[in-house]
Structures are given as C-alpha cells and as structure tokens.
Amino acid sequence: MAKSQPQAADAWISYDGRLSAVHAAALIAANDVTAAERAEAGTLSRTALRHDPTAVSAAATLGVVTLAQNDTATARHLLAYAQMLSRRNVQTQLWSIEDAVRRGDIPGALHWYDIALRTKPELSEMLYPVLAQASRDPTIRAALVRTLAGKPPWADSYVGFAAGQKDDPLSTAALFAGLRARGVAIPPAAQVSVINVLLNGGNVGEAWRYYAAIRPGATRTQARDPDFTALLETPSLFDWMPVNDGNVSASIQRTSDGGAFAFSAPASIGGTVLQQVQLLAAGTYRLSGHSEGIAQDARALPYWTLTCRTDGSELGRVGVPNSAQADGNFTGSLTVPANCPVQTLTLFVQPSDAIGGTSGQIDRVVLAPAR
Incomplete structure (x- = not known):
C-alpha cells in the first residue's frame, strides 16, 4: 500500500521507518505544500530515521523541510547524509545540482548532473534542456566539454539531443568543436544535424567552417566530390x-x-x-x-x-x-x-x-x- 496509500501503510505499521519515510515524502510532493504539511513531514522524517537510520527518503525529505526553514547548513548536512546512503534518490540529486548552481560551483553542478544521469537515465528529459540552455555560457560550456570528454554513459545521448536543438546552433557547434579538439568522436548524424541547422538558420559562414573542419580538403569554389566517391551514410546539405x-x-x-x-x-x-x-x-x-x-x-x-x-x-x-x-x-x-x-x-x-x-x-x- 506504500505507493498508493502511504498514510494508511504508515498507520498500520508505524514502527517501519521506510513506510514513515514514504508517508513524509508524499506530504511534500505537491506544488502547494502548506506549512502544516511541511511540519508533519519533518516530524515523520525524524521518526523514520530513529526507526531506520538508512531511510534515504526520510533524510532527503527532512533536508528539504529544513531548507524551507532557511536552515541551509543543517539541510546540506542532511542531504549529504542522504547522498552517502544512496545516489538513487531523485530529490537529493536535484537539490545537489541546485545547491551547486546557487553557490556558483560549475564543476560541482556537473558532477551531480553526471551522477543523476548515470543512476537514473530517465532524468534526461528534465535535465538535458536545462543543461543545453546553461551551456550557452562559454564557461559552463568549457566545463561541460571536460565532463563529456570523460565519456560518461550519457555522453552520446546528450550529444544527439544537443544536435537537434534549433534555437542556438552556434552554441552546439562550439560544444562539438570543443569535444573534437579533445579527441571525442561526434556521431556523423549529429555533425550533419548541426551543419544543416546552422545553414537553414542563416549562419552560412559558421555552417561552412564546421563542415570544412570535418571534411578535410573541402572547397567552396566548386562542387564537391565530383566522382561520387565519398559514399556518405549521412550527407549534409553541402554534400551530394x-x-x-x-x-x-x-x-x-x-x-x-x-x-x-x-x-x-x-x-x-x-x-x-x-x-x-x-x-x-x-x-x-x-x-x-x-x-x-x-x-x-x-x-x-x-x-x-x-x-x-x-x-x-x-x-x-x-x-x-x-x-x-x-x-x-x-x-x-x-x-x-x-x-x-x-x-x-x-x-x-x-x-x-x-x-x-x-x-x-x-x-x-x-x-x-x-x-
């Protein structure tokens, strides 16, 4: 019953810290949490941790409640404890990212991005758009290049996502250029997507510079590949x-x-x-x-x-x-x-x-x- 009726499950077996933790987390899951619900969630979380000190959700919930009470130091301590217990708690991962961003710690934020995406790849739907938006900043983009150059499991997935973004292809091209400079192979389909988005968006010079970088010897003074020898699986608009x-x-x-x-x-x-x-x-x-x-x-x-x-x-x-x-x-x-x-x-x-x-x-x- 813990998933569908957490309050009832907790009432039936009130000595189980895991059930109390689920009950507490459910109280603050809504967008319009009241002060009373937040206080009850805090009390339940403390009870849960007394019964079971390994109740990750309880530590995370208590950290969020404490943060809402402006006790940042205690909140960080609690959420760090939750991270020590498990790296699979979404609430803790997202807070760690936000906290690092709030402190201007770019490497720290990307570190938690990495952990979150490694442990829960489905978070990419939420995190990729935010990361793509943030990477327009050259400083963040440079740090992201270093992270992706380490070849985390989600690197290819993010590269494919970035290649399909049409609102700022210049940033994507700069990201890919940075990755190539570090010896990271960009999938051909992603390369072509960036070139075509740049060209169709009117960024002709940037599109050609990127194309020339991946097609050594290409020239703009005449048609390319006159003998049809390239045999490309994913040609760009500059190819046949x-x-x-x-x-x-x-x-x-x-x-x-x-x-x-x-x-x-x-x-x-x-x-x-x-x-x-x-x-x-x-x-x-x-x-x-x-x-x-x-x-x-x-x-x-x-x-x-x-x-x-x-x-x-x-x-x-x-x-x-x-x-x-x-x-x-x-x-x-x-x-x-x-x-x-x-x-x-x-x-x-x-x-x-x-x-x-x-x-x-x-x-x-x-x-x-x-x-």
Missing part, C-alpha cells in the same frame, strides 16, 4: 544528397571506378533526384560531366539547374543529352550574380512517356569557375 520521394529512386553507388549516382523513375513521373548546396562567388562557371544509360526523347531528358537559395530564382540550366551522344559527355555554363551568395545545384528528371520510365547514371559532374 539523393532525393527519394517514394516514386523516384535515387542513390549513390560504389563502382569499379569509384562511385556513381543512379536514378530511375516510372513512366510519367519526374522530379528532383540530386542536390548539393554551393557557396560560389559571383562569376561564370562551367558545368560538365558524364552519364551512362540515359536514352529518352528530347523532352524527357534530365537537366541540371543552379538556383539561388534565398529566393529560388533559377540562375541557369544545363541539359543532359542521351548517353549515346558525345560519348555521354555534357557541358554548359552558369552565371552566379553578386546578390546570390548561396546556391543549390540540382539534377532534375523529367517525366517520360516510355513504358519503362526513365533511368540512368551520372558518374562525374564538375562545377568550377570557367577558364
């Missing part, structure tokens, strides 16, 4: 991103020569199949490449477009002829204006009337400044 909408099939595949982008679509179906975000400076660029397996009527041939990411305006288009023409090679020019700092290079497949629909491969595509 195949687009599958349920009707069109698109994927980057390994070949004997490295890699190739393959696509197929049923009859009368078309759409975007491949994209990569660019940061090209104003000027004229040459788009060239090579295809295999494309055989369509002229009005159903694929084509490349370069669009301005801010307003979607098209900056140019380069058609992809049938692969039997010019040995599968294609080329064309595109112009980037000065008022368009971010662009998207897209391969578009047009609907085909052929019974088998349309399919083919692109095994090379180069977008670079015109010579």
Whole structure:
C-alpha cells in the first residue's frame, strides 16, 4: 500500500521507518505544500530515521523541510547524509545540482548532473534542456566539454539531443568543436544535424567552417566530390544528397571506378533526384560531366539547374543529352550574380512517356569557375 496509500501503510505499521519515510515524502510532493504539511513531514522524517537510520527518503525529505526553514547548513548536512546512503534518490540529486548552481560551483553542478544521469537515465528529459540552455555560457560550456570528454554513459545521448536543438546552433557547434579538439568522436548524424541547422538558420559562414573542419580538403569554389566517391551514410546539405520521394529512386553507388549516382523513375513521373548546396562567388562557371544509360526523347531528358537559395530564382540550366551522344559527355555554363551568395545545384528528371520510365547514371559532374 506504500505507493498508493502511504498514510494508511504508515498507520498500520508505524514502527517501519521506510513506510514513515514514504508517508513524509508524499506530504511534500505537491506544488502547494502548506506549512502544516511541511511540519508533519519533518516530524515523520525524524521518526523514520530513529526507526531506520538508512531511510534515504526520510533524510532527503527532512533536508528539504529544513531548507524551507532557511536552515541551509543543517539541510546540506542532511542531504549529504542522504547522498552517502544512496545516489538513487531523485530529490537529493536535484537539490545537489541546485545547491551547486546557487553557490556558483560549475564543476560541482556537473558532477551531480553526471551522477543523476548515470543512476537514473530517465532524468534526461528534465535535465538535458536545462543543461543545453546553461551551456550557452562559454564557461559552463568549457566545463561541460571536460565532463563529456570523460565519456560518461550519457555522453552520446546528450550529444544527439544537443544536435537537434534549433534555437542556438552556434552554441552546439562550439560544444562539438570543443569535444573534437579533445579527441571525442561526434556521431556523423549529429555533425550533419548541426551543419544543416546552422545553414537553414542563416549562419552560412559558421555552417561552412564546421563542415570544412570535418571534411578535410573541402572547397567552396566548386562542387564537391565530383566522382561520387565519398559514399556518405549521412550527407549534409553541402554534400551530394539523393532525393527519394517514394516514386523516384535515387542513390549513390560504389563502382569499379569509384562511385556513381543512379536514378530511375516510372513512366510519367519526374522530379528532383540530386542536390548539393554551393557557396560560389559571383562569376561564370562551367558545368560538365558524364552519364551512362540515359536514352529518352528530347523532352524527357534530365537537366541540371543552379538556383539561388534565398529566393529560388533559377540562375541557369544545363541539359543532359542521351548517353549515346558525345560519348555521354555534357557541358554548359552558369552565371552566379553578386546578390546570390548561396546556391543549390540540382539534377532534375523529367517525366517520360516510355513504358519503362526513365533511368540512368551520372558518374562525374564538375562545377568550377570557367577558364
């Protein structure tokens, strides 16, 4: 009965300190605790500890009651005693965090965060948002990096949570940069999430700097991975991103020569199949490449477009002829204006009337400044 009717259970077996402790804790569990309830909880807790000095809940409850009476020294003594008995009492863990924060003890607060999350991982729902908010402070973020670098069991879980936060991606990027500097491996999905959130939020420079840090040799002066050799499981917006909408099939595949982008679509179906975000400076660029397996009527041939990411305006288009023409090679020019700092290079497949629909491969595509 202790869980559902703690008062009745305590009344039936009043000499059991554990039941008295549960009864006392229940009295102060509500948000609107009265002074009388708080006093009764204190009396019950003292009785519980006399009957059973190992009643953790009683020590924690008495500590909270004493704290409400502004006797901080005694409260800390009681809660420290509860911590000594067990590290699984949620009330004690949360108070220890709050007390460390109140005293400006950042390492201490993170120490108790660590203990709480190790012993009760479900507390992450409550603690992660608070920790993410606090880590916007550079001093706290630096201390958090040191804690996570120690690889506690909850490190990967928190990194995944932080990567999905969209309200302050700059802080998340700084956190991840600090972790990388300490040799901590960030999961690819988390890295990509930060890059995409930064880019979609208008933090273009920060997004590129983070991307360049995890993709050595990346350049913003031309399209990246022209031969499709990266074969990334979790590409970012700066990488080649195949687009599958349920009707069109698109994927980057390994070949004997490295890699190739393959696509197929049923009859009368078309759409975007491949994209990569660019940061090209104003000027004229040459788009060239090579295809295999494309055989369509002229009005159903694929084509490349370069669009301005801010307003979607098209900056140019380069058609992809049938692969039997010019040995599968294609080329064309595109112009980037000065008022368009971010662009998207897209391969578009047009609907085909052929019974088998349309399919083919692109095994090379180069977008670079015109010579």
